[in-house]
Amino acid sequence: MARPNRMSVVLPVRDGRDRIEKRIDQVLGLLDEMIGDxxxxxxxVVDDGSQDDTAEYLGELAEQNPRLRLVRHSRVRGMEAAGQTGLERATGDLVFIQEDDADIREDDMKKLYQMSQDPTVLAARAQTQPPSFPAELIRRLVAWGVVAQRALPQLGRSEAKTGLQMIRRPHLQRLVGPQGDRYRLQSETIRGTSETT
Known part of the structure; x- marks a missing residue:
């Protein structure tokens, strides 16, 4: 299995001073575990027009860690634009883009990294949805009345839907280059369920 020369992970954030350091540490640890170098x-980290002191805080973190780079949108442009900005600034052959201002699911990143070992896979995407609760459980909770009113908000706080993309940057550059229309791409959707613990 050939490993990429360099990997980049793009994390969008907006007004996230209180949570971004934990996310960065999680991703750096995961990268160290996966590639060992x-x-x-x-x-x-693409700061999408934060109104708090996220950008300043990220600047301090970047001074302490040379593997961390900061890009800032001067105004809110959205998470998709933040992902695109990060892709444009990435130096890695293999780029992971978190699609929203949320923690990366380690299982999703590991699965995408494993898929990247197949040289025919140019891009892939993992999307995780929170588990749904069986209608019978919800019905019983509602039947309990007051207890259910307290429990249902807790059920609603389960993990949010998140998405992570993996892109081989050199191949992407070829596809958008002058000869790009000569390539034929095949698309395949692999569906699976994901359980949170």
Whole structure:
């Protein structure tokens, strides 16, 4: 299995000073575990027009860690634009883009990394949805009345729907280049369920 020369992970954030350091540490630890070479990985945090002191805080973190890079949108442009900005600034051959301002699910990143070992896979996406609760359980909770009124908000706080993309940057550059229309791509959707613990 050939490993990429360099990996980049793009994390969008908006007004996230209180949560971004934990996310960065999680991703750096995961990269170290997956590829074993700290010099071969970078994390690009795209601050999407934060109104708090997120950008300043990220600047301090970047001074302490050379694997961390900061890009800032001067105004809110959205998470999709933040992901695109990160992709444009990435130096890695293999780029992971978190699609929203949420924690990366480690299982999703590991599965996408495993898929990247197949040289025919140019891009892939993992989407995780929170588990749904069986209608029978909800019906019973509602029948309990007051207890259910307290329990249902807790059930609603389950993990949010998140998405993570994996892109081989050199291939993407070829596809958008002058000869790009000569390539034929096949698309395949693999569906699975994901359980949270």
């Amino acid at each position: 700290p010099e071969a990985a970078e994390v690009i």
